[in-house]
Every structure is written in C-alpha cells, then in structure tokens.
Amino acid sequence: MAALLGVFEQAVLLAVIRLEGEAYGRAILNEVQERLQRPVSVGAVQATLSRLERKGLLKSSLGSGTEIRAGRPRRFYRIGPAGQRALTDAREAVNTLWRGFRPRKEYA
Amino acid sequence: MNPQSMNPPQWADAWLRFLLPLRDRDTVSGDLMEEYRENIRPKRSQLAADAWYLGQVGRFAWRIGLWALALAALYVGRVAYDWFVPTSNFAPRAEVTTLTMVSTLLVIGASSTLRTQSVRSGIVSTASALTLAAAIDAVACAFIYWNWRNPELIAAIRASGGLQEVFTLPIIVIVPGTLIGSIGALIASMRRPRQAA
Numbered sequence: 594m595a596a597l598l599g600v601f602e603q604a605v606l607l608a609v610i611r612l613e614g615e616a617y618g619r620a621i622l623n624e625v626q627e628r629l630q631r632p633v634s635v636g637a638v639q640a641t642l643s644r645l646e647r648k649g650l651l652k653s654s655l656g657s658g659t660e661i662r663a664g665r666p667r668r669f670y671r672i673g674p675a676g677q678r679a680l681t682d683a684r685e686a687v688n689t690l691w692r693g694f695r696p697r698k699e700y701a
Numbered sequence: 702m703n704p705q706s707m708n709p710p711q712w713a714d715a716w717l718r719f720l721l722p723l724r725d726r727d728t729v730s731g732d733l734m735e736e737y738r739e740n741i742r743p744k745r746s747q748l749a750a751d752a753w754y755l756g757q758v759g760r761f762a763w764r765i766g767l768w769a770l771a772l773a774a775l776y777v778g779r780v781a782y783d784w785f786v787p788t789s790n791f792a793p794r795a796e797v798t799t800l801t802m803v804s805t806l807l808v809i810g811a812s813s814t815l816r817t818q819s820v821r822s823g824i825v826s827t828a829s830a831l832t833l834a835a836a837i838d839a840v841a842c843a844f845i846y847w848n849w850r851n852p853e854l855i856a857a858i859r860a861s862g863g864l865q866e867v868f869t870l871p872i873i874v875i876v877p878g879t880l881i882g883s884i885g886a887l888i889a890s891m892r893r894p895r896q897a898a
C-alpha cells in the first residue's frame with residue numbers, strides 16, 4: 594500500500610470527484626471549505642493539487658479564460674486510477690482503525 | 702457594481718504572478734481574482750477585501766519570508782557581534798559576512814528560478830527578501846539598542862561604523878544584492894531548460 598493520504602489531501606481529491614468536469618482551483622477551494630467547514634487558503638489548495646498531481650493521483654488540463662478572471666485560463670483537474678485507489682486505501686485504513694470500537698458510556 | 706471593475710491591488714497581483722511557477726501563473730492568479738471579484742469584494746469593504754487578497758498572496762510568499770529571516774539573521778548577528786564583542790580589526794568579520802551574504806543571495810535567485818522556471822521570479826524574490834530583511838533588521842537593531850544601550854555599547858557602535866550604518870546599509874544593499882541574486886537566477890536558468898506553461 595502506498596503512503597496514506599492526509600485528511601486535507603482526501604478532501605481535495607473528494608472535491609475533484611464531486612465536481613466532476615468542473616473541478617478547477619476556485620471551485621475545489623469552495624467545495625473543500627464547505628466540507629471541512631472552515632476557511633482554507635488558495636495557497637493550501639494549490640500546493641495540495643500540485644503535490645497530488647506530482648504523485649500521479651490527479652491529472653490536469655487547461656480550460657479557457659473568462660472575463661471575471663481577467664481572461665486567465667482555468668486548470669481543470671480529474672482523478673486518475675491511482676487517485677481512486679489512494680482514496681479507497683485511506684478509507685479502508687480509517688474503517689480498520691474504528692472497527693469494533695465502542696466508546697465508553699461516559700464519553701458517548 | 703460590475704465585478705470586472707473590482708480589482709485587488711495591482712502590485713500584489715503582479716507580485717503573486719512573479720512568485721508562482723510559470724505553469725500556474727495565469728491559472729492560480731485567475732482563481733484568486735475570480736474569488737476576489739465574485740465572493741470576497743461583494744461582501745466586504747475595499748480595505749477588508751484587499752487585506753484578504755494580500756493575506757492569500759502572503760501564503761504563496763512564505764519562502765521569501767524564510768529567506769528574509771535568514772538574511773536578517775545575518776545582518777543582526779553581525780551587528781550584535783560588533784556591538785557586544787568589539788574589535789579594532791573588522792576585516793575578517795566583513796569577509797565572512799560578505800561571502801555568506803553573496804552565497805545566500807545567489808541561492809535565493811537560483812532556487813526561485815529553478816522552482817518557477819522564470820529568471821524574473823528569481824530577481825523579484827531576491828529583491829523582496831532583501832527588502833523584508835532590511836525592515837526586520839531595523840526593528841531588531843532598534844530593539845537591541847533600546848534595551849541594552851550603555852556607554853560601553855555606544856562606544857562600540859561608534860567604533861563599528863555608527864548607528865546610521867546599521868539602518869541604512871541593508872537598504873543600500875538592496876540594489877547590488879538584487880544584482881547578485883540575478884546572477885544566481887541566470888545561472889539557474891542555464892541549467893534547466895524552460896518549459897511551456
């Protein structure tokens with residue numbers, strides 16, 4: 594099994610999957626913020642996207658620019674088979690960790 | 702208000718673009734511009750929205766912050782050494798400081814260029830680090846002076862070139878220092894071919 598993904602990496606990968614063909618930087622940022630319910634910096638999302646792409650878990654392609662972006666293009670991300678596998682591994686690892694665990698009454 | 706007329710500080714946008722790798726220059730600055738125009742500025746005052754934008758840009762500039770701290774440590778370390786361990790022969794200290802400074806500036810220029818694949822980025826990063834270091838140096842040296850000044854220290858300060866030099870030298874160094882960083886950037890650009898964005 595490859596190195597497990599961190600929580601933020603999982604959030605970014607899941608955002609890419611949820612957004613389907615519309616996964617570009619700002620949309621991913623908003624999706625991650627909504628899911629994690631906290632403000633997230635553009636830099637943090639960008640650094641994670643670059644890292645995941647370097648690891649081969651994401652692929653990207655350039656889209657066209659719009660007026661609101663001062664004509665600057667969007668970079669769209671999509672998840673690859675390695676990314677899907679990494680997410681499944683991360684989920685299984687968490688499930689294994691929690692399997693059979695019952696919190697004591699006073700902490701429930 | 703028309704979103705297209707809402708603009709973040711132009712200098713911050715230009716600075717961000719210099720900090721980003723060539724590949725991400727347009728896409729990431731575009732994301733930030735879109736978020737500013739569509740989400741941040743309509744909900745906040747110009748000042749608050751610009752502060753948000755600067756905060757976001759600042760997070761891309763953490764490497765420059767680290768380099769600035771390293772340069773400032775060099776400045777302040779040398780000043781403190783001259784003030785608290787006075788000497789009549791400054792030449793050996795000056796040699797060490799100068800060599801370390803030149804090496805650091807070459808590395809700043811080169812590493813920024815290698816990361817972003819842009820010589821201009823190496824130059825801007827060096828200039829930014831030097832400017833920030835000069836500001837940190839001024840605050841740190843003023844702090845040392847106000848907290849430890851006594852006749853002995855004042856005599857050591859006079860012997861080492863005076864208080865004025867401590868505050869003006871880092872500012873004077875910005876231009877020649879940036880030139881040295883540019884050399885580092887140019888050397889780095891020769892080692893790694895440019896890639897299309």
